[in-house]
Amino acid sequence: MIKKKICMLGSFAVGKTSLVQQFVNSIFSEKYHTTIGVKIDQKNVLIDGNEVTLMLWDIHGEDEFQKVKPAYIMGSAGYFIVMDGTRRNSIETGLELQKMVEKTIGRVPFIILINKADLQDSWEISNEDIQQLKSMGKEVMLTSAKTGDAVEDAFIKLTRLMLK
C-alpha cells in the first residue's frame, strides 16, 4: 500500500480547510474556523488501479502572527499552495511559502490552487496574474471548495504527479 503526505499551505482564510473537507467529506460550511496548528485528514484514492492513502496536513494559514513551522512540511510527497481569488495579496504569501517549502524539502510536486472560483465576479486575481504564474512553470488550478469544482481533480492530479 502506498501512503503519501500532502500539505495544504497558503495565506489565512484562503479555504485550505474547506478544500480538504470538500475532498474528504464532501461538505462545505460557510462558517469560518481558523486552524490552529495543524489538522490532519485522510482520504483513500484509487489511481490507475493502485490504492493510495493520502494524509492531508491542513496547516494553519500563514500571516504576520504565525509562520508555518518547517517541521510540519517535512516528508511531504506533494503540496498545494492555496490562494484566494478575492485577495490578490494571497499570491505573494503563497509564492513565499512555496519558496520556503522548496528550500526545506527540495523539489516535490505541487499545485497552486486559486480558490473561491464561485465568487469570480469579485476576484482581485486577474487572468494576467494566472498566466504569469503559469509562465513561471507552475501548475495552476481554479477551484471552489463551496461548489466542489475541480477539487477532486486537483487532488487526483497532485497524486498522479507524486506517483510519477
Added chain:
Amino acid sequence: MLKNNAKEQLLKTIQANRLHELRTLLTGLDKTELQQLNTLIKDPEAFSEEIRKLLPLSIRKMVDAGDITMENLLPLIEEAMRESIQRNPETLADILFPVMMPAIRKAVATDIKQMLDSLNNTLERSFSFKRIGWRAQALLSSRKYSEIVLSHAYIYQVKQVFLIHKSTGLLLAQVADEQQGNVANADMVSSMLSAIKDFVQDSFVNKKGNVLEEINVGRMRIMLEQGPYAILASVVEGNIPKVYHDLLKETIENIHVEFFQELENFSGDVSPFDKSIPLLKQCLQKEHKREKKRKPVFAMFLLFVLAAFLAYGIYLGINKHVRYRNLLNDLQNSPGIVITHSDNALFGKMAFYGIRDPMAQKPDYYLEQNNLKVKNVRFYFKPFLSLDPPIVLKRARRILKPPQTIKLNYNKGVLFVSGKADTTWLKSLYKRYHRIFGVEKLNVSTLLEKKNKKVVRNILAIEKHVFHFKYNVFALDSAQVKEFKALIKEVKNVLDFSFKQDSVPVIIVNSFTSYSGNLKGNKYVAQHRAEQFINLMIRYGIPQEVLVPKVRFIENYNSKFKNRSVSFQVKYIKPKNL
C-alpha cells in the same frame, strides 16, 4: 684508457637502465616511488599514519564482503575493553562521565516518578468504593465499564503500538491489543502524533538531542521512542516499568537494523513493514495486578449472621414449643381446669381452649412460671363447677371459713372435718355444708371431746326450740311446758359443761313480734313474753346472769302465727366481758 673508461661507463648505464626497466616491469614503480615506499615502511610513524587512513575502509569492505563479521570482531573489542578497564578504570570513567551523569539523573527521575505512580495507584486502590468510582468514571468518560475495569486490572497495559516514519509522519505498521475495543484511525493518530512531536520539538525543545518522549492523556501515556528514520509510539495505560522503556529502545533499534534500506529509501510504500509486525507485537505487553487472595470476610460475616439468625430462630421456636408444652401440662394438671384443645402457631400467639372452675388457679399464674408474657398467650375458658377434690376443698374453705385449727379433707362427696373449733363455727358448719357443691355428706371427727359433742348437740337442740303463741296469749300450753322442761335440761347441760371449761355461755331469749298493729304494744307483749320465759327458767334453776331478753321484729306474711314466738340462742363470751 679513456676509451675503456667510456666503454665501462656506457655498460653501467645500460645495466642501470635495464635494471630500472626490470624494476618498473616488476613493481610498476619508478625508483623515486620505490624509495618513498621504502622510507614509508621504515618510518613507523609515517607508515601507521598511512594505515590509519586505509584501515576503516578496509574493514568496512571486509565486512561487506563477508570476510569478517561483527561476531568475529566483538570478542576482540570486548577483550580489549575489558583489558583497558582493568588496567585503568579511571580513564573509562572520565570518558563516560559526561554521558553517564545525565543518564543516571534521568533513570533516577523515572524511578521516582514510577514510585509516585505506584503510591497513587495503591492509594486509589485502597478506596473501598473503587468499583462505584469505576462506574462513575465510565459514565463520565463515555468509555465502557468493562474497559475501565480492564484498565484497572493491569499494572500497565499496552493498547497500541505504531511504527511511524519520522519525516513524513506516515504510519508504517501498527498493532493493537485484541482485548481493546475499536481502535481509532491509526493513520490519523500516527500523523497527529508526528505533528504534535514536531510542534513540541519546534516550540519548546531547544537543546540538540532532546526529544519528546512521552505524551500523557489522562491515565493514558503515549511513549515515543525515536530512531533516525522511524518512531515507535506505544499507547500505554498504567505504570510502565523501566524494562518496557528498554524494550521499546531495543525494538526501534532492531527495526532500524532490519529495515534500514526500506526506511532510508521510503517513498510511501508501507508494505515491506508488514514484516515488522512480530517485532511490534513484542511491545504489546501487559502486567496483571496481583490480586491479593482476600478471605471473603464479608460473605463469611453475612453467612455467620444468617446462620446466627437461623439458629436463634430455631432456638426461639424450640423454646416456644417447650414453654407451650410446659404450660399445657401445667394447665392440664391444674385442678378445676380442663383443656379441650390448644394451638401453638409458629409466628402467632399460643391459644388454649377449655373450661375452668372459678375456684381453680388463674391461668396467668402459670404464665409467670413458664416465663411467658400475657400478650403472647390467649385463654378461652368457659366457667364450670369442678368436682376435683382440691377445688371442692377450696370451695368448702371459702364457704366455711374454717379456723386454722380445723383440717378439711374431701373424698367422693364426703367432707371430712377434723381439728378444734368453737361451737359457733361448728353450728355454721352444719348449717352451711349443704351449700358446698360436691359435698354430699359431712364427716365430723375429733372436733371436740365426746362431752363436747353432747354440748354441741344440746346447743343445737336449744336453738331449735320455738314457742309459738296465739294473739295476746302468754301462758304455755301443756305441750309447750313439756318442751320447756326439755329446754331447761339442755340449758343446764350446756351450763354445767361450760362452767367447767371456764367459759360462760349466754342464753339469748329472742321474743319475736311483728310490725303490724301497735308497735309499742307489740314490743311490750314481746318483752313480757321474754321476761316470762326468763322468770320461768330462773325458777327452774337457771342463773339469771346468763339470760338475756331480746325483742326482735319480724314480718312473716305467710304465717302470722310465727310472728309471735320465742326462741333461744347460745353464745359464748369471754369472762372478762361479763
